[in-house]
Amino acid sequence: MKLVKAIGVAAGLMLSVGAMAQQVSNTTASNPSARPIPESDVLFKKTVWRKIDLREKQNKPLFSENREITKVIIEAVKSGELTAYRSDSVSTPITREEFIQNMTPKQEQGGLSEEELAAGFGEVEEEDDAWGAALGSSTGTTEAAPVSNEFFPKQLYLLELKENVVFDKKRSRMYHDIQTISIKVPATLNPLGFEQNVASFKMSDLARVFRANPETAIWYNAQNDAQHKNLADAFDLWLFSSYITKISNPGDQSLASIYGGGKKGLLASQDALEALIEYEYSLWSY
Numbered sequence: 001m002k003l004v005k006a007i008g009v010a011a012g013l014m015l016s017v018g019a020m021a022q023q024v025s026n027t028t029a030s031n032p033s034a035r036p037i038p039e040s041d042v043l044f045k046k047t048v049w050r051k052i053d054l055r056e057k058q059n060k061p062l063f064s065e066n067r068e069i070t071k072v073i074i075e076a077v078k079s080g081e082l083t084a085y086r087s088d089s090v091s092t093p094i095t096r097e098e099f100i101q102n103m104t105p106k107q108e109q110g111g112l113s114e115e116e117l118a119a120g121f122g123e124v125e126e127e128d129d130a131w132g133a134a135l136g137s138s139t140g141t142t143e144a145a146p147v148s149n150e151f152f153p154k155q156l157y158l159l160e161l162k163e164n165v166v167f168d169k170k171r172s173r174m175y176h177d178i179q180t181i182s183i184k185v186p187a188t189l190n191p192l193g194f195e196q197n198v199a200s201f202k203m204s205d206l207a208r209v210f211r212a213n214p215e216t217a218i219w220y221n222a223q224n225d226a227q228h229k230n231l232a233d234a235f236d237l238w239l240f241s242s243y244i245t246k247i248s249n250p251g252d253q254s255l256a257s258i259y260g261g262g263k264k265g266l267l268a269s270q271d272a273l274e275a276l277i278e279y280e281y282s283l284w285s286y
Contacts, residue, residue: 032090032179032202033164034232043169046276047179049088049254050242052159058241062234063157064220069231070183071153072217073201074103076209084199088162088180094199102198103150106191151185156198158184161242165276167283174280178203178235207232244269 054063054070062069076082077099084099086092094102160182166175180203185196210217210232219234221227234240243266246254259268 032204033177034203034207035177035236037166037168037175037177041168041170042166044165044167044279046165047248048163048165048244048272048276049246050161050163051245052161052240052242054157054159056241061220061222062231062240063154064218067216067218067220068153069159069217070156072210072213072231073183073206074153076213077199081212082201082205082209084201085180086200087197088160088182088200090180090200090202099199100150102185102196103156105149105151105189151189155189156183156185158186158195160184160197160245167280174276176238181206203235207235244272247272 052059052062054060054068073082077084078096080096084094086094161178162180162182164177164179166177167173168175180200182200183198185198187193187195190196210230214230217231219229219231219239221229229237229239244255249258255268255272256265259265
């Protein structure tokens with residue numbers, strides 16, 4: 001009887017451990033972070049949005065010639081190696097065609113509507129003589145090659161980083177847990193005058209792609225060619241400059257919306273950064 005009872009208790013423990021392991025696994029799988037922190041270890045968390053201007057001197061290593069981080073990401077999406085999402089909630093993936101459309105200047109996206117195409121507009125009329133056919137045969141083709149009007153990777157110099165600033169009570173330290181990175185069309189390139197989101201990407205997916213392409217996905221070390229780093233390591237080591245644009249709040253408002261743009265917005269960004277540092281410091285004050 002005791003043996004049967006012991007077996008029953010052991011089986012129950014195994015089931016409970018299995019259920020717990022499954023719960024942790026599911027939580028980790030759904031987390032866009034490259035290094036997820038279990039929710040049970042989180043004492044404090046704030047979601048922070050930052051802008052990274054790749055033209056800044058400190059960010060040049062991310063934007064070296066022919067190895068621009070935007071180029072690496074764009075090529076990975078086009079090859080099907082990387083999934084792009086509509087926003088930084090990373091809940092709605094977009095197709096390769098949608099991604100390319102978002103990378104195309106607005107004035108270039110014009111065209112005939114379905115009704116106009118159905119009415120026959122845009123159709124090429126047949127030639128009455130053989131001049132058209134002769135011209136096509138002389139060039140070896142009857143159709144013009146498609147021309148790409150996409151933005152160049154160098155033009156897309158603005159990234160938005162979304163992170164969770166987390167205090168891990170188990171390891172007793174603050175972590176900057178990067179969730180997503182988004183490519184933005186700068187306001188200067190958008191005829192409508194505001195920044196446009198091209199696509200957002202899970203940090204876990206980006207880290208995988210960066211490590212799978214060590215020859216191109218590099219943080220360029222201008223001081224030592226033997227010490228270039230992988231882009232995944234560069235983000236782990238925080239080898240870039242950024243400024244805070246939003247911290248999670250009930251109204252989901254940016255700092256510029258709350259405090260105003262220009263110098264006021266920059267001062268608010270600096271104040272927000274110092275407040276986070278002060279919070280971490282105060283945890284160790286007695």
